[in-house]
Amino acid sequence: MGGAFLKGLSETEQYTLTACDLDPEAREAVAPYCAETTADIDVAADADVVVVAVKPKVIRTVLEDLELSTDQTLLSIVAGVPTDLIEPYTDARVVRVMPNLAAETGNMAAAVTADTVTDEVRAILEAVGEYVEIDESQMDVATAVNGSGPAFVFYLIQAMKDAGVEGGLEEEQATVLAAQTFKGASETVLRSEKSIDELIDAVCSPNGTTIEGMDVLWDSTADDAVADAVRAAERRSAELAEERTDE
Numbered sequence: 001m002g003g004a005f006l007k008g009l010s011e012t013e014q015y016t017l018t019a020c021d022l023d024p025e026a027r028e029a030v031a032p033y034c035a036e037t038t039a040d041i042d043v044a045a046d047a048d049v050v051v052v053a054v055k056p057k058v059i060r061t062v063l064e065d066l067e068l069s070t071d072q073t074l075l076s077i078v079a080g081v082p083t084d085l086i087e088p089y090t091d092a093r094v095v096r097v098m099p100n101l102a103a104e105t106g107n108m109a110a111a112v113t114a115d116t117v118t119d120e121v122r123a124i125l126e127a128v129g130e131y132v133e134i135d136e137s138q139m140d141v142a143t144a145v146n147g148s149g150p151a152f153v154f155y156l157i158q159a160m161k162d163a164g165v166e167g168g169l170e171e172e173q174a175t176v177l178a179a180q181t182f183k184g185a186s187e188t189v190l191r192s193e194k195s196i197d198e199l200i201d202a203v204c205s206p207n208g209t210t211i212e213g214m215d216v217l218w219d220s221t222a223d224d225a226v227a228d229a230v231r232a233a234e235r236r237s238a239e240l241a242e243e244r245t246d247e
């Protein structure tokens, strides 16, 4: 996720980016997008904003090694680790963000804690996509919707693509048609003033093809399955917080 963030930010040419990772392969992978890559965490002392992008179980070690001052911002993208567990380890202002992998293409959906976000962080998030400001109590569900969400959408694109292949399309043709359809539909939802129900209605020509497919979906439990997936991810995000609290 840190690599996706770096790649997206590098495209904007607005930031001087330094990547710090213990793994040489990880450093090599992001080197084209950074001014510097290093294993030396002390470089963080020179940054205005320090993004912590390690796995939840590693964050404490990293926080113990980071020495930041009050004029710096520590932006944590670590799932399930609340601000109040991070703050005791640092003098920096702590802002919690749940990003997603689409940062890489400048299409990230992110959620950020409203009571700690600064204009500096807003500018970073805006540079690589769209963000919403939420209460930290909503972070677990946001983690499920937009953090884990890309995987759920990949799954749905695959289901649509597979149906296209089964109907006779080439694998590549079906992939382009399914993925571009998700992309176009997403743009429509973001830009249109119509509700999603009104948009569905606009695609359903009277006695046409879409209404036949929609009747199948409306009669199915597809929406329940999606909601169950979001709830399972949300539960796991809350569990991660509890596991951290236990330590």
Ligand SMILES: NC(=O)C1=CN([C@@H]2O[C@H](COP(=O)(O)OP(=O)(O)OC[C@H]3O[C@@H](n4cnc5c(N)ncnc54)[C@H](O)[C@@H]3O)[C@@H](O)[C@H]2O)C=CC1
Pocket: 001, 002, 020, 021, 022, 023, 026, 053, 054, 055, 056, 058, 061, 062, 077, 078, 079, 080, 098, 099, 100, 101, 147, 148
């Ligand atoms: N993968 C995703 O789509 C998203 C991930 N996140 C969050 O981002 C964080 C990272 O997740 P991933 O990128 O999936 O994991 P990852 O395992 O791919 O990346 C973590 C990186 O941290 C490095 N690392 C481990 N210990 C370190 C240390 N002491 N100092 C410096 N670097 C160290 C590892 O070498 C690795 O390159 C997690 O907390 C996750 O919850 C949040 C939103 C989306």
Ligand SMILES: O=C(O)[C@@H]1CCC=N1
Pocket: 079, 143, 147, 148
């Ligand atoms: O699966 C995970 O735990 C991370 C957090 C959100 C997306 N990936």
